[in-house]
Amino acid sequence: MAEFFSDLTREERLPLVLTRLFEGYGYRRFRMSKFETYDIYNRHRNFIDGAGVVTFTDTDGRLMALKPDVTLSIAAGAGDVESEKKVYYFESIFRRDRNGELKELPQTGIECIGGDSAYAVYEAVSLALRSLKAIGGETMLTVGNLDFAQSFPAFSVLSAAEKKQAVREIGAKNFHGLSELAARSGVAEAEVDALAAAVSLTGGAEEVLERARLLAKNEAGRLALADTAALFAALSAAGLGQSVNLDFSLTNDLSYYNGIVFQGYVRGLPRAVLSGGQYDNMMRRLGKSMPAVGFALQLGELARIFVSEAETDCDVLLEYGDAPLCEVIRASDKLVEKGLRVRCVKTDPGGIRYTEKTVLSAGKGRA
Amino acid sequence: MLKIALPKGRLGDKVYKLFEGAGYACPELLTDSRKLIFTAADGRFCFMTVKPSDVPTYVERGAADIGVAGKDTVLEAGADIYELCDLGVGKCRMAVCGRPEGLSELGVPLKVATKFPHIAERYFAGLGRRIDVIKLSGSIELAPVIGLSDVIVDLVETGSTLRENNLEVLAVIHPISARLIANKSGYQFKRGEIDALVGKLRGRERT
Numbered sequence: 199m200a201e202f203f204s205d206l207t208r209e210e211r212l213p214l215v216l217t218r219l220f221e222g223y224g225y226r227r228f229r230m231s232k233f234e235t236y237d238i239y240n241r242h243r244n245f246i247d248g249a250g251v252v253t254f255t256d257t258d259g260r261l262m263a264l265k266p267d268v269t270l271s272i273a274a275g276a277g278d279v280e281s282e283k284k285v286y287y288f289e290s291i292f293r294r295d296r297n298g299e300l301k302e303l304p305q306t307g308i309e310c311i312g313g314d315s316a317y318a319v320y321e322a323v324s325l326a327l328r329s330l331k332a333i334g335g336e337t338m339l340t341v342g343n344l345d346f347a348q349s350f351p352a353f354s355v356l357s358a359a360e361k362k363q364a365v366r367e368i369g370a371k372n373f374h375g376l377s378e379l380a381a382r383s384g385v386a387e388a389e390v391d392a393l394a395a396a397v398s399l400t401g402g403a404e405e406v407l408e409r410a411r412l413l414a415k416n417e418a419g420r421l422a423l424a425d426t427a428a429l430f431a432a433l434s435a436a437g438l439g440q441s442v443n444l445d446f447s448l449t450n451d452l453s454y455y456n457g458i459v460f461q462g463y464v465r466g467l468p469r470a471v472l473s474g475g476q477y478d479n480m481m482r483r484l485g486k487s488m489p490a491v492g493f494a495l496q497l498g499e500l501a502r503i504f505v506s507e508a509e510t511d512c513d514v515l516l517e518y519g520d521a522p523l524c525e526v527i528r529a530s531d532k533l534v535e536k537g538l539r540v541r542c543v544k545t546d547p548g549g550i551r552y553t554e555k556t557v558l559s560a561g562k563g564r565a
Numbered sequence: 566m567l568k569i570a571l572p573k574g575r576l577g578d579k580v581y582k583l584f585e586g587a588g589y590a591c592p593e594l595l596t597d598s599r600k601l602i603f604t605a606a607d608g609r610f611c612f613m614t615v616k617p618s619d620v621p622t623y624v625e626r627g628a629a630d631i632g633v634a635g636k637d638t639v640l641e642a643g644a645d646i647y648e649l650c651d652l653g654v655g656k657c658r659m660a661v662c663g664r665p666e667g668l669s670e671l672g673v674p675l676k677v678a679t680k681f682p683h684i685a686e687r688y689f690a691g692l693g694r695r696i697d698v699i700k701l702s703g704s705i706e707l708a709p710v711i712g713l714s715d716v717i718v719d720l721v722e723t724g725s726t727l728r729e730n731n732l733e734v735l736a737v738i739h740p741i742s743a744r745l746i747a748n749k750s751g752y753q754f755k756r757g758e759i760d761a762l763v764g765k766l767r768g769r770e771r772t
Contacts, residue, residue, distance in 0.1 A: 296643065338753040371747075372648040400756070443753070463750040468627025469645070470749060 205537060208334060209504035212497075213288060215332045216306055220286035223321060225308050228285035230271055232292075236261040242270055245454045245480060250293040252300060264292035269492060272309045273477070274484055282313035288497075302498075307474070309492035311481070316425075319458050319476060320432045322491045326462055326472055327438045329495055335503065336465040338441055339472070340400075342448025343426045345457055346410065349419035352385045352393040361452065368397045369449040400445040403430040407444065422457075429458060454480040460493070464503060471499045510551040512541040519544065521558035529558060567610040567758050570624060570632030572617035576655045580633045580743055581612075583652060587765035621646060621746065630751035631759060636741045637720055641681045647747040649763050655743040659684060661736040662727055663709045663716035668735055678708035679718040688718070688738050706730045 203211065217227075236253050239246055246267040253263045265271065268289050276283045286308045293301050308325060310318045323341065330337035347353055347368060356364055360383055367376040373394040380390040396413045399406045407427050414420045426444065433439055450459050456479050462472030474493020481490050514533050518526040526542060533540045533556075541550060569584070571577045571594075581594055591612055594603045604611040615623055620634035621642035631649075637659055639648060659681070661668070668675070674695040679685045682698045689696045699714050708714040710730050720741060721727065721734055745763065752759055 336754065340753060370646065370648045372744075374651045375648070463753045465750070465754050466627075468625065468748055468750050 207504065209501070212332060212500070213306070216329055216495075217286075217288075219325065219328055219332065220308055223284075223325060225284045225286040225310075228268075228272060228287045228309075230265065230268065230287070230289060232290075233262050233264050234271060236263040238270060238274055239263050239266060242454075242480070242483070244451055245270060247293075250295070252292050252294060265289070266291055266293050268305070268307065268494070269309055269477070270480075272492075273311060273480060273486075273490060276311045276481075276486065276488075276490075282318075283309070283311040284313075285309055304497040305494045306497055307492060307494035309490065311490040312488045315476070315478075315489040315491075316428065318489065319491050320429055322474060322493060323429060323458065323460060324433060324436055324438055326460060326474060326493050326495075327433070327442060330441070330462045330464070330472060333464060333471075333500060333503075336441075338443060338463045338465075339460055340443045340445040340448055340463070341403075341426075341429070341458060341460045342445050343422050343458055344449060344452060344455060344475075345422035346414075346419060346426070346446055347393065347397050347449070348452070349414070349416055349422055350389070350393040350396060351415065352380050352389040355385060356380070356383055365449045365452060368447050371398070371447050373398050397446045400447060401443060403427075403439075403442070403444040406446070410446065425457065450475060452479070453483070458491070462493075462495070464500070466503060467499055469496075469499065471496050510553055512550065513538040513553045514540045515546065515550055515552040515555045516540055516542045516558065517544070517546050517555060518542060518558040525558060529556070566604075566608060567631065567755060567762070568629045569610055569612050570620050570629035571612050571614050572620055572633060572635075573614045574617065576617060576635065576743060577614060577633075579654045580652065583654065583766060584612075587762065587768070589762065589765075618642075624746050624748050627748045627751060629748070630755055631745060631747045631762070633743050634746055636739065636744055637681060637684070639744055639746060640739065641683050643683060644746075645749065647749060647752055648744050649747050649759070650745045650767060652743040652745055652766065655741070657720050657722040657741045658734075659718065659738040659741050660721045660734045661688070661716050661718055661738065662706075662721065662732050662734050663714075664732060665735070667709060667716040675716065676714040677716055677718055678705055678714035680705060681718055684738065685718040706732060 239251050251263050251266045253261055256262050268287050268291065272285055288306045290302050290304045293303060295301050308322065310322060327339050330339060353364060360379060364376055364379055367379060377390050377394050380393065392413060392415065396410065399410055407423060410423055414423055433442060448459055448461060455475050455477050457476040459475030461470040464471050472493055472495045476491045478489050481488050516530055530540050530542050571580055589610060591603045591605050594612055602611055602613045613629060617635065618638045620632040621639055621644040623629040624632040625644040625646050633652065635655055674697040676699060677685050677696045678699040678701050680702060682700050685696065685698055699708065701708065705717045705719045706726055708717055709732060716735065724734065727733060745766065747759055
């Protein structure tokens with residue numbers, strides 16, 4: 199096994215490394231069908247950004263959907279009992295993008311439902327960090343805590359629609375727009391400034407937490423900071439304090455997510471490749487009162503950084519010309535057995551990238 | 566190196582002056598060159614000049630780390646980006662304009678001519694009004710005059726074009742100005758450089 203492993207490219211190795219990682223922390227493989235009834239996605243369209251779901255009609259008239267999401271199926275399928283459910287998956291999801299184009303998006307991820315929240319959240323964040331590390335290159339995980347912004351009076355007095363808009367502005371780091379929004383709804387200027395100052399904090403955890411503590415207004419705010427501090431303390435104790443930032447502008451839909459949320463970036467890729475967080479609120483909407491946390495890693499996005507790696511198409515280009523077939527087979531099999539990647543061609547067509555070229559001539563073997 | 570996308574044209578020239586004032590000078594940009602990329606002498610940053618409405622695309626897809634775009638193009642593109650600061654130049658308003666009776670309820674979808682179909686759709690959806698969007702690329706003011714549309718959604722600066730065509734502002738959708746936007750991934754890895762630039766631009770703004 200180890201011998202084969204070293205022959206694999208980074209792209210081929212990644213799913214194996216991740217499987218090992220997730221299994222190692224007690225997660226079991228979860229498999230699901232490519233399609234499900236549309237009903238569940240429709241009821242939670244905000245969670246999955248329902249506009250992009252691809253639907254079709256079953257022979258018995260039921261509206262079906264190509265699965266646009268994995269988390270919802272796992273969460274909906276979790277039992278009502280208090281026991282913990284820990285699963286990981288490698289699945290493709292299907293979405294329409296902004297231009298209506300149909301996209302298949304391969305992703306992997308974990309979900310931990312039930313169980314003790316503090317440890318589960320640490321574990322999910324640590325696995326996110328280890329997953330990013332497995333990708334290689336320069337990576338960065340940003341962690342936020344939704345409860346901190348929500349603890350500010352300037353946020354909590356907003357209407358539901360205004361909160362949605364506020365979450366969008368905070369997520370875009372548009373603190374100017376956030377202040378305008380809060381001011382329009384009659385929040386006192388000092389309160390608005392406090393909220394804007396809080397959500398604009400970003401950087402190394404220690405420094406950010408220190409500044410955040412000065413801004414915390416109430417017990418809820420201090421509690422959110424204590425949770426966050428505990429998480430970062432656990433990460434550095436585990437030797438995972440590198441390549442992770444605290445950013446209070448990181449947001450997500452509040453009707454599904456709560457508490458710790460996070461996003462992972464790889465240098466050179468324009469969008470976040472990993473995103474996750476606590477979704478106790480969604481569990482509540484599903485009628486299950488239990489904590490839940492998880493993340494998804496977009497494997498399709500990563501293909502871009504792996505593509506440039508395969509510098510050759512084969513190790514040996516075997517040009518056999520007029521050599522008898524049995525000679526060609528004997529020569530190529532010998533090379534393949536040695537572990538080399540061999541491509542047999544009658545004549546070199548050009549354009550194939552190889553490390554070494556071997557030419558067979560009629561009846562002679564190697565030339 | 567920090568890759569900065571600037572809009573071509575009038576707004577771009579104004580914005581470049583702001584960057585120059587903040588210590589990000591690249592005089593070659595002001596020459597009548599056909600070049601599209603201008604690298605600073607010390608290699609700290611480079612400017613690329615692109616069509617204004619394309620700036621959010623360059624930034625969202627990471628071709629540029631940061632860029633300057635009007636709030637109108639940011640809203641229209643709906644791109645997933647950071648909007649780090651309001652540069653306070655290129656000020657105008659996104660508005661619904663037409664004849665005073667243009668918005669009256671007729672029981673049929675309102676015909677809206679615009680260069681900004683997404684902004685128009687979102688605004689009227691928020692009001693619960695059905696619309697029929699007519700996408701045009703220029704001379705929008707002509708549409709309600711000749712009956713192509715009931716109203717228009719467009720940028721209004723002084724309002725003189727509107728007045729000359731007997732149109733008026735019926736509702737303001739959003740105040741517009743130039744924004745400094747950033748790629749979300751690029752920001753994670755170049756936060757120091759980008760924050761320094763934002764700080765200097767903000768400092769200039771106040772003086």
